[in-house]
Amino acid sequence: MKWIRPLSAQIDEPAEVVGGKAHGLLVLHRLGLPVPPAFVITTEACRAFLRDGRFPDGLSDELALARRDIAGAAVSVRSGAGVSMPGMMNTMLNVDRDLEQAVASVFSSWHTPRARTYRELHDIPHDLGTAVIVQAMVLGDRDEHSGTGVAFSRDPNTGAPAPFGEVLFGHQGDAVVSGAALTEPLQHLADREPLVWNGLLDALHRIEAHYRDACYVEFTYESGELWLLQVRPGRFAGAAAVRLATDLADEGVIDRHTALLRVSPQHLRHVHTPRMAAEHVLARGLGACPGVTTGRVATTTDSAVRLAAAGPVVLVRPETSPHDMRGLAAATGIVTARGGPASHAAVVARAMGKPAVVGIADLVVDKGSLHIGGHTVAEGTVITIDGTSGEVALGSQPTVTTTAHTHLTRLLTWADDVSGNHTDRDEAERLTAAHAALRT
Amino acid sequence: MTVLHTLRCIGFAGCPRIAGAVGMPESDVESELIDLAVAGLVTHLPGEFGGWGLTDAGRVADAERSTGELESAGARPALTAAFDGFLVLNPELLDLCTAWQLRSADGVMIANDHRDRSYDARVLARFAEFHERAVVVCHELSAALPRFDRYRIRLAEALKRADAGELGYVADDIGSYHSVWAELHEDLLATLGIPR
Structure with missing residues (x-):
């Protein structure tokens, strides 16, 4: 086929052709891991479509042919460019007819103004196009x-x-967004579905060995059978990046020089950002502005202003609007149920430099109380939030200035060995000097 | 724009900020606020986080007035259509504000310290391009209800000041592009009677 590649262990194509997402699925195939049947329409087909305004000759026939090899009435149709552009393009689930239209719609989403702006901001050329993955649906709610x-x-x-x-x-993943179901810590899988859990551990182990790096996967299991839907290297930051690189070197997975190059001096600028050290976490969202703060819960702007007279307050809202500006000004931290790192609450929190956690899917805010992680928390209750990890905990929690002190000390000793400079300097400087020595 | 409706969109605020939003001299705004307070529609809260804001009665009165204005002008269909255009732009504006505050360095998101002029210039250039499309939507909004033209003027002013080096007018300050945009969002929800 000219425009389509089946996803199988025999296919070896670069991410520029099949997109990053499909490239990851090919890695999983080569590792012998379970991936639902799928094929990918290349970025070249997308470029032809964007240039001519129609499918290139032969694509319709290839699409119909390839679709026949995938059992089941419905498929997912996902975008996947050669470079990561998270959330910028279309993805459709449960497509049961008019596959061509779904594919055309994903192709076209390459050129939405929002996607164009994203590329301008991130130095991504406009002429790459996106690949499209067509994949059998596996059902987490079967x-x-x-x-x-x-x-x-x-x-x-x-x-x-x-x-x-x-x-x-x-449940399917969209049940979290709609509030129909609660997520649980991954470890609960060990008790509920030991076979799936063992399969997942084995997969994570093999993928780590392949990337020589931490990894992230999205998975579904259907009637006890595990399927992997997406994979990528972990992309850790700050103290986590330091610990990961040092541990991988100790485990013999990478050498010390590689470990040094894995950690950017930029990571070290954030390695001492205060972090919460709580034993029990009440809920997790997305960190939108780093830092830790402890305060009493306020569920409205009025109560935030009132409670702030007596001490620090964390404003907890479904989402924020201009009406919450007073409450945001009075609070020392912000938590929202909805929205991502680019939401009104996140932008305002960063402008004000206040720790913020957004997008806690199972948080429900009532007047005077909130429901979170299966608990009811009354207004005035003391909570602590961590705007790096997105964690929320009950009570006043201790903070640490780095979670990787011993790892950092060792990594920097390796850095000084490489640069030959053992004088007392700034941490980022020591690492930068090692990078310079390793790259000459 | 009226003072009453402005307060419905911006929340509690001091007199200078209300005057800036509504586009009237402060003295006129102050005298109107006093009249509205006498009528029980607005109240003044003291303290660091205080200011002028609507009472419950004020909220009801403005909802009646803005709905009346919308329906008597027969503007609901046109405003609803323009709001759809706004909603397409909204995530992109938030992306732009985020890019102004954070940037990727070696795969890590770090705070933009605004020392790299070329990066800031690139983001501001995207804001300028975005603004051209925002103006199209603002024209649709003001064709439906003329008072919405105030937002076009305020957005343009914020961008002009940011371009002139007042960086807080992008996403940080009261009166920034982001806050004017959020107030416009609130106005559209309030006017169309859409709950959050």
């Missing part, structure tokens, strides 16, 4: 032995070498 989740091979907040993530039992 029966009681089905579910869906995300998993990191190591904790992305600290770098600690234990799997980390969330699982949703008996």
